[in-house]
Amino acid sequence: xxxxxxxxxxxxxxxxxxxxxxxxxxxxxxxxxxxxxxxxxxxxxxxxxxxxxxxxxxxxxxxxxxxxxxxxxxxxxxxxxxxxxxxxxxxxxxxxxxxxxxxxxxxxxxxxxxxxxxxxxxxxxxxxxxxxxxxxxxxxxxxxxxxxxxxxxxxxxxxxxxxxxxxxxxxxxxxxxxxxxxxxxxxxxxxxxxxxxxxxxxxxxxxxxxxxxxxxxxxxxxxxxxxxxxxxxxxxxxxxxxxxxxxxxxxxxxxxxxxxxxxxxxxxxxxxxxxxxxxxxxxxxxxxxxxxxxxxxxxxxxxxxxxxxxxxxxxxxxxxxxxxxxxxxxxxxxxxxxxxxxxxxxxxxxxxxxxxxxxxxxxxxxxxxxxxxxxxxxxxxxxxxxxxxxxxxxxxxxxxxxxxxxxxxxxxxxxxxxxxxxxxxxxxxxxxxxxxxxxxxxxxxxxxxxxxxxxxxxxxxxxxxxxxxxxxxxxxxxxxxxxxxxxxxxxxxxxxxxxxxxxxxxxxxxxxxxxxx
Numbered sequence: 001x002x003x004x005x006x007x008x009x010x011x012x013x014x015x016x017x018x019x020x021x022x023x024x025x026x027x028x029x030x031x032x033x034x035x036x037x038x039x040x041x042x043x044x045x046x047x048x049x050x051x052x053x054x055x056x057x058x059x060x061x062x063x064x065x066x067x068x069x070x071x072x073x074x075x076x077x078x079x080x081x082x083x084x085x086x087x088x089x090x091x092x093x094x095x096x097x098x099x100x101x102x103x104x105x106x107x108x109x110x111x112x113x114x115x116x117x118x119x120x121x122x123x124x125x126x127x128x129x130x131x132x133x134x135x136x137x138x139x140x141x142x143x144x145x146x147x148x149x150x151x152x153x154x155x156x157x158x159x160x161x162x163x164x165x166x167x168x169x170x171x172x173x174x175x176x177x178x179x180x181x182x183x184x185x186x187x188x189x190x191x192x193x194x195x196x197x198x199x200x201x202x203x204x205x206x207x208x209x210x211x212x213x214x215x216x217x218x219x220x221x222x223x224x225x226x227x228x229x230x231x232x233x234x235x236x237x238x239x240x241x242x243x244x245x246x247x248x249x250x251x252x253x254x255x256x257x258x259x260x261x262x263x264x265x266x267x268x269x270x271x272x273x274x275x276x277x278x279x280x281x282x283x284x285x286x287x288x289x290x291x292x293x294x295x296x297x298x299x300x301x302x303x304x305x306x307x308x309x310x311x312x313x314x315x316x317x318x319x320x321x322x323x324x325x326x327x328x329x330x331x332x333x334x335x336x337x338x339x340x341x342x343x344x345x346x347x348x349x350x351x352x353x354x355x356x357x358x359x360x361x362x363x364x365x366x367x368x369x370x371x372x373x374x375x376x377x378x379x380x381x382x383x384x385x386x387x388x389x390x391x392x393x394x395x396x397x398x399x400x401x402x403x404x405x406x407x408x409x410x411x412x413x414x415x416x417x418x419x420x421x422x423x424x425x426x427x428x429x430x431x432x433x434x435x436x437x438x439x440x441x442x443x444x445x446x447x448x449x450x451x452x453x454x455x456x457x458x459x460x461x462x463x464x465x466x467x468x469x470x471x472x473x474x475x476x477x478x479x480x481x482x483x484x485x486x487x488x489x490x491x492x493x494x495x496x497x498x499x500x501x502x503x504x505x506x507x508x509x510x511x512x513x514x515x516x517x
Contacts (some may be wrong), residue, residue: 017073025069027351027439030383031432032065034376037218038428041372043438044062045364050421101451104504108512110282111505115498119399126405131365132414133358134330138480141328150328161333163340163349165319167191170299172319180321185339186336187324192299192310192317200296211292232270236262323351330414336359361417368424373398376431384438392506393434396498401426404491418480422487426495429466433499438507447504459499467492 039057042050104111139146153159165180167173170192177189197203227235243259250256265273295301310318321340325332337355340347344410373394380390401423408414441447450456470492473485 026118027435028068029065030435032061034379034431035428036061037375037379038372038424041368041424042364044371045367046360047364050364078264080508098448098451099449099469104501105447108505108508111502112509114396114452115399117501119402122402122406125409126402129405129408130331130414131358131362132330132416133354134328134333135354137328137330138416138418138478140477140479159322160350161323163321163352165347167319169315170317173319176319179343183338183339185222186321188322189455190320195302195306196297196299204296207292207294213427215292229267232274236265236270361420365420372424372427376427388510389438392503392510393431393438396434396503397427397430397504399502400430400491400494400498403494404487407490408487413483416480418484419484419487422491426491430495432504433495437499437503441507447508450504456500458494463496
């Protein structure tokens, strides 16, 4: 609207605004409607997060359309835009625009044919795009929390990426565990029985032999009186003498350095050293005493809190399966969930939950994309009053969507819960540009006149500013937001290509066929 008003020059506002409104009003209204449809396409789906986001965004489009016809004209008048001459239009004119238009018209048929072939090829490649349901991959991999979680998972300490099956008793738990161990996708299986140490007889025999040697020294619990200051100093002198003897002529040995350090200690330092050594010694002695008094561990004498954590009130026993492959590999994690649930459909856990959410999101994406495409096409048919023109507007949109999906496959950018809105939104954003081009073409009847107008500049400037805003988002630490920014930037680039090259070529080819007929 700004470029259209600038193009009108210094004409009286009362005379120019009705003309601008007649020229752009229907197109702006239709653009707002189709973009709102794209946002609302998620509303009927089961993905409530994007459904609510779509509703809010659609309301924003309504507000934007209202502001375009109320606030924006008032601001332009207050800023004196109407007094700007046509020089502004010349400053914004695309270099070589007329020559570019002539090239498009002269090569309209090859461009149109290549676009249709590209749509088919990109559609085949784009159909291979994957959905990453793993929420861990949305986080910053260099953050301390993620690195810690991965380290704990890799060394087997703890991991939330497990599947749990409930067994009716220990015998059934053993049977389920044996079946899980046969699955290639399962790395480890844990049950209550895994908490009972193996080879206890041999280990207890070693402890018995150690108890014969060390038992009298540690098991009697004798206490000795603390030494006085003279005894401490004498012990230090003896230790210094032993160190000097062991060091010999080597003044840099550990014994020599120990002797020199002990000579420099005062009486208070000796007391502190004794406290430090005795404290560690007492702790070590308690640990040794506990180890020597160990008894055989069975399922029955495990600590009650551990048994309560691994069993249910009705006697159920928990069986836990861990994935074999890297938990960040969503494809391998999906195979793990599928393999386990194929044998035990009731298996539950974080991987199963996220995989289920992923299926809901994928179904929502497919439904939203189909709903947006069909609804936008029907609106175009009614608004343009031409089935052919509606098809010509939709072809570049579908081409941009297919090329975006193909780029995702080529660049290994999977869909996720954050960027899944991109492709349905692409239809809503892309149709706006196509409507402006078709609307201007209907006014002028010539691709050359379209490129001499402000429409290509408006499409290009609008697309580039939107692209830059999403490029900034692509550098976000949140990997989901970053992937959404990357995909939107790629998609907008394809939209500009399809709108400024493919769509004019399709329109020119149609005119050429009409002239021939």
